Amino acid sequence: MNQKILQTLEFAKIKQLLQEQVVTSMGQEEITKLTPISEAEVLNNWLAETEDGLKVLRLRGGIPMPKLENIRPHMKRIEIDANLNGLELAQVGRVLQTTSELTRFFDDLKDAEIELSRLYWWADQLVTIPSLSQRIRESVEEDGRITDEASPELKTIRSQIRRSEQTIREQLDGLIRGKNAKYLSDALVTMRNDRYVIPVKHEYRSVFGGVVHDQSSSGQTLFIEPKQVVELNNKLRQQQIAERQEIERILAELSAELAPYRLDILQNAYLLGKLDFIAAKASFGKQLKGVVPSISEENHVVLKGARHPLIDADKVVANDIRLGEDYQAILITGPNTGGKTITLKTLGLLQLMGQSGLPVMAEEGSQIGLFTELFADIGDEQSIEQSLSTFSSHMTNIVDIMSKVDEQSLVLFDELGAGTDPQEGAALAISILDHVGAKGAYVMATTHYPELKVYGYNRSGTINASMEFDVDTLSPTYKLLIGVPGRSNAFEISKRLGLDETVIEEAKQIIDGESQDLNDMIADLENRRKMAETEYHEVRHHVDEAERLHRELENAYGYFFEEQEKELAKAKQEANALVKEAEEEAEKIIADIRKKQLLSGQQGGVKEHELIDAKSKMTRLYHEETQLKKNKVLQKAKEQKQFKSGDDVKVESFGQRGTLLKKMGEGQWQVQMGILKMVIDEDDLTLLKPEKVEPKRMISTVKSSGASRVTNQLDLRGKRYEDALAEVDRYLDAAILAGHSQVTIVHGKGTGVLRKAIANYLKNHRNVQSYELAPANQGGSGATIVQFK
Known part of the structure; x- marks a missing residue:
């Protein structure tokens, strides 16, 4: 560069x-x-x-x-x-x-x-x-x-120096106190030539003896080393030399x-x-509130809210500058003091900063080009020494630029063609822009010439721009307007300042009609731009709001799935724990069965009731599902089932088997459960397979579900183990439906196996509150009395 x-x-x-x-x-x-x-x-x-x-x-x-x-x-x-x-x-x-x-x-x-x-x-x-x-x-x-x-030797030497200095001070303090004070200019101990001395009046120099090391400028005070401390000072001096030598040794060692x-x-x-x-x-x-720009190797410059870094942050005006993608040249027209040159310098300086790896004063999303060279012709470069006019100085610089420019160059022209006849200057400016454009360079130029407004409109790859001017306040806003050429605003400013309207109208008639039409066109463009800008800000507000809502929705969506994954993981963990527990229980039961099988040769094999007892234990490993009503899958399955009169069902709330009699209304059925008839909701019913017809058994004290009366005693004596347990299950349901609060189960004494099996069954029955052996006068250990909840 x-x-x-x-x-x-x-x-x-x-x-x-x-x-x-x-x-x-x-x-x-x-x-x-x-x-x-x-x-x-x-x-x-x-x-x-x-x-x-x-x-x-x-x-x-x-x-x-x-x-x-x-x-x-x-x-x-x-x-x-x-x-x-x-x-x-x-x-x-x-x-x-x-x-x-x-x-x-x-x-x-x-x-x-x-x-x-x-x-x-x-x-x-x-x-x-x-x-x-x-x-x-x-x-x-x-x-x-x-x-x-730093070293043990240095520590020892410095300890000796401190003791020597203390001894010398004690000696000298004794000399300057009391009656000797009248011989001293001041009662203090000081240093001369790295030795401790005291200030003695000139006329008393012989009182203390010793060595004179210095005297005051007036000669009235002598700095004397008393003879009492000469030897001590000599010793201290030797120790100081030893310290310096040790320090030099340490420095050499460290080096x-x-x-x-x-x-x-x-x-x-x-x-x-x-x-x-x-x-x-x-x-x-x-x-400086800068951002790191991205690099466009195609040299598409996009500086959003670009600010000049050397202008006070409270005063600088941010502008959007775009160059390279839609157009390779920007022509900024308009009057002086509007901010054209600062805009030119802002583009150039931010580009230099970006290509130096520095943050640029712009907003996020900005990007810079990658130019091999930047050229600029900015400011008044009149040279008195070289006897060059402003125009000559500018042209010398432009000639040099045109000889070096290529398609990887960014060129900045300030007041192109100024300093000479307006007609010739405009023609030169157009020709220079054509030549630089033909080489593929990227250009931003400022000018006063109205002819260049038409050039910017007609040339492809070139766009007009201007700096906004507030006619109401008669001051520039320093805002860059891309696509709108500048106008002088002379008539509006003159009118605001009070110039007679007659004079203004005569001036309008004098100027070229095409120029007036151009000014009117520019004014209309400015009005349209302001309207479009207002609409843009409204749309931008709605877009920002939509983006904010979208981000919130995405966050909520992500949070939902995150929580879902956590709950699934938790459920799997709990399920695994239950399965593991069930497996451990099952292993214990299986091991117990194997142990009994090993003893079968000696005791005649595993008894039938022992196998049934093991089967009951395995069945109890299943965990009751208490949340079925909340299970949407099961609810959907229930919705698909079709009930009809005569179906066998299970009433979930009672845990009892029943038969559907007739439909009573929307989603309700009359159900026969033993001797009871109840109206039950469909949601509480589960369809069962019909019961198999069993062979006729021995008559017991338990009557059929259609019986008008259920006794409060069940006699199981003489029954097989498995049949007895099935009988107990049916009897207890019937007794509960019949309203009994207490029943007696007669199982006989025998080996006690049936008594234990019934006790295990009663222990896990949800409607049994307690059970105990009957009193001696009611059968003793041959019967069990059951209390219902």
């Missing part, structure tokens, strides 16, 4: 704003060498880094970067085996410590599964050297002072430890500068 365009569009001021955001000298260097590029792959990486920086700034407050100095000169000295001083070592140590901190920072981002396109790639190249970083941190303070912990890691440290410094630069771009974008 040519340097002249950077100067014309004030790109250096953008870099100055960036430099306010960096905190490292390496980051400053990155900004210094920043320039727009046209390599698509590299530029995509730059923009992705800026996007990453904005994301980290939004989620974590930015990359935590401290102030770092340039350590390249330090590493150069290490390369030639020179020693670093304390401050230089501290600066190197700060780079090593920052490397470790940033490595942990990006590891935390990875653990949080925050996706970044490029920053992880930079962070992964950092090389941590924890042992060396720890050694420098323990030995050197931030200001370069060597700490006591030598840096040598093997010199290249890694330089690499870390470079990477930290890159990360600081990326963080600065993000802070710059946030401060």
Whole structure:
């Protein structure tokens, strides 16, 4: 990119704003060498880094970067085996410590599964050297002072120095107190030539003896080292020399430890500068409310709500700028001070910023082109030294541009053809635009010439534009109007300012009729544009509202399926638990049967009642379904069943078998249950298969369902095990329907097997409240008394 365009569009001021955001000298260097590029792959990486920086700034407050100095000169000295001083070592140590901190920072981002396109790639190249970083941190303070912990010898020497200084001060404090105070200019202890002295009046110099190290400017005060502390000062001086020698040894040792890691440290410094630069771009974008644009390799520029970054945010007017897709040239016409030049510069500067990997001051969805060159002829470039007029200066610049322009160029012309005869200037402007357009370049130009309005209307790939002017307030609005050429508004402004209407009408008659028609056409276009803009905003409002509702519906839809999946998973988990429990119970029953089969050889085989008992246990493993009424599938199945008189049904609410007699109404049937006739809803009925006709059995005390009376005692003596249980089941139903609150079941004493089986049955019967063996006078253990609920 040519340097002249950077100067014309004030790109250096953008870099100055960036430099306010960096905190490292390496980051400053990155900004210094920043320039727009046209390599698509590299530029995509730059923009992705800026996007990453904005994301980290939004989620974590930015990359935590401290102030770092340039350590390249330090590493150069290490390369030639020179020693670093304390401050230089501290600066190197700060780079090593920052490397470790940033490595942990990006590891935390990875653990949080925050996706970044490029920053992880930079962070992964950092090389941590924890042992060396720890050694420098323990030995050197931030200001370069060597700490006591740098070596045991240094700690010992400094301890001796502190004791010596304390002894000297105690000696001198004793001399300056009491009667000796009259010999002193001031009762204090001070330093001269690194030795402790006291200020003595000139006439009393012999009172203390010792060595004179200095005197005041007036000569009235002598700074004397008393003879009592000369030896102590000599000892302190020796200790100080030992301290300095030990410090030099430590510095040499630390410098030598840096040598093997010199290249890694330089690499870390470079990477930290890159990360600081990326963080600065993000802070710059946030401060100016910028966005990261996408790149159009077809050079379709779409800047939504574009703002000039160097104009106060409270004053700048945002404009939509589109170039390349529907038209390759925009001609902005209209009077001065309307904002034409600023619009021109906004397009150029935002394009330069985007091609430098920086955020642009626009709205989301903006995109930039990928131009190999930007050219501009903007402003008054009159040169006194070269004796060039304004027109000559402009033409010299335009000639240079036309010799270099191609289909990958963006050209900005301000007041094209100005500075000469209007007719000739307009003709030149048209010819220049034709020539640049023939080369395929993209153009935005401003002009005063009305002839170019017709040119913009007639030429394909070219569109007129203007800057809006509010005639009511006599001031520009700085809004760009694409598709509407500009007009001078001279008559309207003059009328608002009070010029006689007669004068205005005469002026209208003087100007060319075609010009007046053109102005009338432009006025009509402006009115139509305003109407269309109003309708657009109304439609946009409805579209936004529809999109909002659509998003809410999508969120609700997603939430519904998420909850559905959770409930299904929960149901499956509960079902699996029930199945597992049933399997465990079944395994126990099967194991018990196998155990009995193994003993069959000794005891004559498994008895029939034991098999029936095991079958009963297996049957009880099924869980009763209590929510059938809420089951839509079963409800639908019920709706499909057809009832008719004489069908056998089960009344779900009573758990009893019955026979349908006749239909009583919509969805209701009269049902015969034993001796009872009841009207039951169809929803409470389940169709059963007809009962098989059983052979005639021994007469028991239980009468048929048609009997008029059910006794309160059932005698099972002499019955087979399986028949006895079936008899008990039927008897209890009949007794309950007959209204008995208590019955007696006679099973005999025998081996007790039948008694136990009946007890197990009664324990699981839902209508049995309690049961117990009969008293001795009513059969004892040969009978069981049952109480109903």
